[in-house]
Amino acid sequence: MFLVGLTGGIASGKSSVIQVFQQLGCAVIDIDVIARQVVQPGYPAHRRIVEAFGTEVLLENGDINRKVLGDLIFNQPDRRSLLNAITHPEIRKEMMKETFKYFLRGYRYVILDIPLLFETKKLLKYMKHTVVVY
Numbered sequence: 001m002f003l004v005g006l007t008g009g010i011a012s013g014k015s016s017v018i019q020v021f022q023q024l025g026c027a028v029i030d031i032d033v034i035a036r037q038v039v040q041p042g043y044p045a046h047r048r049i050v051e052a053f054g055t056e057v058l059l060e061n062g063d064i065n066r067k068v069l070g071d072l073i074f075n076q077p078d079r080r081s082l083l084n085a086i087t088h089p090e091i092r093k094e095m096m097k098e099t100f101k102y103f104l105r106g107y108r109y110v111i112l113d114i115p116l117l118f119e120t121k122k123l124l125k126y127m128k129h130t131v132v133v134y
Helices: 014-023 031-037 044-053 066-073 077-104
Strands: 002-008 027-030 109-113 129-133
Touching (some): 002 014, 014 129, 027 031, 027 077, 031 109, 044 066, 044 077
Parallel strands (some): 002 109, 002 129
């Protein structure tokens, strides 16, 4: 199985490229979807975010208020680093689970849609190939 990292800016056409890969029989994992999933109530990252940033980052239904949390970390690199330290390991864990599921199903190529693939650099070493949509 080959892992292919896909990245590109907003409105660059990544969705169109993903559709082509899917039509060719590739599995696709959207890291943005996983990032939203791991901060849902009941997940360890959700609990740790509330412990680190307080209940003021919660909506009435218990979900993380992304706007409030974003405002808290926007100009504070130490708080942004803390949030990343909480979420990134959980995101990588879920990504690996999804990848393994596709491996077990016999997929030859798994496309990982990772918005900050080159900026974070941590996942590049796992990719057989990378595709930048511009």
